[in-house]
Structure formats: structure tokens, C-alpha cells
Amino acid sequence: MSYNIAIDGPAGAGKSTIAKIVAKEKGFIYVDTGAMYRAIAYHLLQNHVDVEDVERICEEAQKADVSIRYIDGEQVVLLNGENVNAYLRQEEVGNMASASSVHAKVREKMTELQRKLAAEQDVVMDGRDIGTVVLPNADLKIFLTASVEERAKRRFDELKAKGENPDLSAIEKDIAERDHRDMTREVAPLKQAEDAVLVDTTSMTIQEVADKIMSYIK
Numbered sequence: 461m462s463y464n465i466a467i468d469g470p471a472g473a474g475k476s477t478i479a480k481i482v483a484k485e486k487g488f489i490y491v492d493t494g495a496m497y498r499a500i501a502y503h504l505l506q507n508h509v510d511v512e513d514v515e516r517i518c519e520e521a522q523k524a525d526v527s528i529r530y531i532d533g534e535q536v537v538l539l540n541g542e543n544v545n546a547y548l549r550q551e552e553v554g555n556m557a558s559a560s561s562v563h564a565k566v567r568e569k570m571t572e573l574q575r576k577l578a579a580e581q582d583v584v585m586d587g588r589d590i591g592t593v594v595l596p597n598a599d600l601k602i603f604l605t606a607s608v609e610e611r612a613k614r615r616f617d618e619l620k621a622k623g624e625n626p627d628l629s630a631i632e633k634d635i636a637e638r639d640h641r642d643m644t645r646e647v648a649p650l651k652q653a654e655d656a657v658l659v660d661t662t663s664m665t666i667q668e669v670a671d672k673i674m675s676y677i678k
């Protein structure tokens with residue numbers, strides 16, 4: 461039986477940073493499920509699908525062939541056989557991922573792929589519905605959060621470090637909107653699983669968060 465760790469939480473809580481550290485320390489595979497939804501979103505944007513056109517979103521999501529490979533320990537997302545990692549982190553793709561992932565047809569396909577990955581190997585999987593829907597029997601469930609202000613500041617610093625000129629209040633607004641959509645959607649909304657450990661990272665360092673999570677692994 462594989463050992464599965466589920467990390468859920470809102471955008472910018474530090475899930476991927478922490479999940480990568482924990483996966484490395486334990487020798488587990490890190491599965492970034494947001495990247496899978498982003499790959500579908502990228503496919504939709506490439507095909508000029510309107511965010512309101514539910515029928516086309518579901519149709520195109522069925523057509524998109526999303527798969528995962530690991531190259532030098534890094535997750536590579538293949539969309540119709542092509543490595544699309546370089547395009548997935550754009551804000552436009554994130555917003556389309558949040559909007560298109562509300563649809564059950566999109567989620568069913570991704571959930572199936574995620575369960576398969578977790579059944580085959582020890583994983584640290586991060587997302588929104590991992591502890592609640594994808595892996596309800598995960599060995600350890602963490603709900604990672606931080607205040608909207610702190611999450612916006614982290615994103616702001618990240619973009620600044622890349623040489624961009626971000627607008628803090630626009631980022632805050634974007635994060636609040638994304639939270640609202642992810643938490644209020646009908647299918648698999650973002651919420652803390654009953655048996656998840658809540659970790660508020662607002663005033664914690666990355667290492668403190670990682671150490672805390674490591675202390676829960678049996």
C-alpha cells in the first residue's frame with residue numbers, strides 16, 4: 461500500500477513549496493494537481509473557448525490529453541504529448557483554471573488520474589479537494605492556510621523578484637475572488653476535511669511549516 465499525504469488550501473498558502481520539501485525529505489513523489497487543471501485551462505485558452513461556454517469547456521476538456529511524467533524529480537505536465545510546464549504559471553491560466561474546474565466533467569477526469577498516481581506510489585499531493593474527494597483515505601491530511609494579505613504579499617514578492625512591477629491591491633482582489641470561487645463551487649469545493657490538521661502559515665517560516673508537517677508523518 462502506498463503512503464499518501466494530502467495538502468489542501470487556498471491559493472498562495474505555500475502548498476507547493478511545502479509539498480516539494482516534504483516529498484524530497486521522504487523520497488515521495490510530489491503531485492501538483494493545480495498544474496493539471498492549469499493544463500486543461502491552457503488548452504481551453506489555446507482553443508479560444510469562452511469562459512462562459514460550459515458545453516465547449518466540457519467537450520474540450522474531454523479531448524485534452526493530460527498526463528504526468530517525472531524528469532529529474534520535477535513534475536512535467538504533458539498536454540497532448542507536449543510539455544506545457546512553461547505556460548502554466550501565468551495569471552490568465554490560473555484564473556481560467558479556477559473558472560473551468562468548477563465543472564464536474566472536468567473534475568472527474570482529473571480525479572481519476574490523481575487517484576491512479578496515488579495508488580501506484582507514495583505521494584504528497586496538493587490541491588483543493590485532495591483530502592475531501594480525491595484521497596479520502598489519505599494517511600495524513602493537512603489544510604494549509606494564511607491570511608489573504610499575507611498570501612498577496614508573498615505573490616507580490618515573487619513577481620517583484622522576477623523583475624515584474626506588480627500591483628498589491630490587484631493581487632489581493634484576485635486572491636479573494638479565487639478563494640470565493642474555489643470555496644463556493646458546487647462540486648468538490650475547497651474546504652478542510654474533518655480529519656485534516658489545520659496549519660496557519662501566516663507568521664511561520666517555510667522550514668517551520670515543513671518541520672511541523674514532518675512531525676505528523678508516521
Ligand code: DC
Pocket residue numbers: 471493494495497498554557558561586587588589590638642
Ligand atoms: O493551485 P493552483 O493555483 O495551481 O490551482 C489553480 C486552480 O485549479 C485553482 O484556482 C482551482 C483549481 N484546482 C482545483 O479545483 N482542484 C485542485 N485539486 C487543484 C486546483
